[in-house]
Amino acid sequence: MASEFHPATMLAEAAAKAAGACEESYGFLPCSPSALGNVFLMLVYGGILLIGAKFISDGSELLMEVMDPGIIGGLVLPILGAVPDSAIILMSGIGGSLAQAQEQVTVGVGTLAGSTIMLLTIAWAGSVWVGRCDLVEQNDRLVAKDRSLRPDNKYSLTATGVTVDEMTKTNALIMCVTAGAYLIIQIPAFVDEKKDRIFALVGFIVCIICLAAYCAFQVLTPGFQEKKFANARSNLVAAKARQMATRFGLKNGPVNANGQCTEASLTEYFHFLDKSGDGAITREELMAANESSLGIKCDPTDVDMWMKEMDKDQNNEISLQEFLPVMKKWLEKDMGAAETAQEIESSRLILADEEKDEDEDDEEESSEEMTKGQILFNAIIYLLIGTGIVSLFSDPMVDVISAFSKITKLNAFVVSFVVTPLASNASELVSSIIFASKKKKKNMCLTMGQIYGAVTMNNTMCLGIFLALVYFRGLLWEFSAEVAAILTMTWAVGAIGCTHLTLKTYLTPLILLLYPLSLVEVMLLQDYANWK
Secondary structure, eight states, X not given: OOOOOOHHHHHHHHHHHHHTOOOOBTTTBOOOSXXXXXXXXXXXXHHHHHXXXXXXXXXXXXXXXXXXXXXXXXXXXXXXXXXHHHXXXXXXXHSSOHHHHHHHHHHHHHHHHHHHHHIIIIIHHHXXXXXXXXXXXXXXXXXXXXXXXXXXXXXXXXXXXEEXXXXXXXXXXXXXXXXXXXXXXXXXXXXXXXXXXXXXXXXXHHHHHHHHHHHHHHHHOXXXXXXXXXXXXXXXXXXXXXXXXXXXXXXXXXXXXXXXXXXXXXXXXXXXXXXXXXXXXXXXXXXXXXXXXXXXXXXXXXHHHHHHHHOTXXXXXXXHHHHHHHHHHHHHTTTTTTSOHHHHHHHHXXXXXXXXXXXXXXXXXXXXXXXXXXXXXXXXHHHHHHHHHHHHXXXXXXXXXXXXXXHHTOOHHHHHHHHHXXXXXXXXXXXXXXXXXXXXXXXXXXXXXXXXXXXXXXXXXXXXXXXXXXXXXXXXXXXXXXXXXXXXXXXXXXXXXXXXXXXXXXXXXXXXXXXXXXXXXXXXXXXXXXXX
8 A cells, every 4th residue: 555645744854854954056066064064165165266276376477478567467467366365255245135145244254354364474474484594784784695594593583584675665555555445434333333335335436446556556666567577587488498408308318317407418408509619608509509409499588588597707608607507496496396297208209209200390399389379378268267266166165164154153254264265375375485485585575575465455356345245235344353353464564564674584473473363353352342
């Protein structure tokens, strides 16, 4: 006999299942009703967001090779760098009912605060620590001596540090000034919450004006951007040098077990370039030998970079003694990334084709050398992929953090403060520290400039998006404690940055301590001062 199905029973069972169920993002991306499940999803979605941020970063670097550095560095790169955080902030308040948006926008605030404070503490202090050099007296003040760190000073907090230029101080000052945009809505919020929307609109307009002014300033003040462009050009020339030396070594030897040139191979390569046999390489020999024999085109700008780096005595010739140290440095640069096994294997395949058919080889080599159009195309593809990934997975990330906070009863702000910046700013954090590790003033200026610039974008573009959400969705401004933490950290670090050219190492533990203290500040203001 068939069992009976009662509608009331079926509805009860469905309700019971729904009580422990979760809502999938976009109707297909996974979610979880458990705390551990949400931790796993945070790691997955965070990793995907990191991949998206990396695509945006790589695409930005490619643009630097083919477009005007002032426009790219001053306008495009700052905006692209803020895309991951902006997407998370936007997704936290754009969907759902008004109540849901008011609840989830806490994740956006946590992302904004976490990104700003992580850059100003972990990235800032980490860069100073790895980039520290011996301090020496110069013109009656202490400055860091490039690439100098004596063993007895290795752990000294007062005899080591870093030195930046005046432009870096200006960037720190701009960061401090733009942070004042928070006060446009924060001060009225203390007086009359009913006027939040009006001042949110005013704040949004001010943020857009500040963003436009900052980008215009960067475009019209090329000093900082020229450093970025020079670094990108230097990396490109070094990559070509690695490729040419590797091809020569693979074809003529000797190379080590990793397929990298030895000093003997580099010496042979020098004599190969020195067509006249007079013990020195001229500009003409450098261009002709590489292009005709190795199939890699060196344009005049590349050759200028070779001469600038190698011709130490400026006699318009490169001696063996000048050639070897620079080539060794270029071969070691970015080891494990630029000289990957895939690149070496690609060179082996190319060389095999050369031995089979010289004409066929020429076609393959010329096709491998990308034109400006190809570089631009690749940059656009990278940027589209990265932006698409970030846009698609920001909303699920917000949902997972909100769900985890509900299940564990943890403050959503605290969770997003720690988690989302690790995904959206990880590549920027790592690249800043790696670049600072070169222990050179120009590297440190670029690193600190990037940090101050990223925070300025948070103060303008990201805050502007957040204020737009408050205005257009009618959200309440309940983030006084969070704003206090952002302003405290921004102005504290900014005060140091815009008043000091030399930053001593003893600042690093103090600045790092500000990261946990900022969370403590928020908790104390919320729980004891009742700041909302």
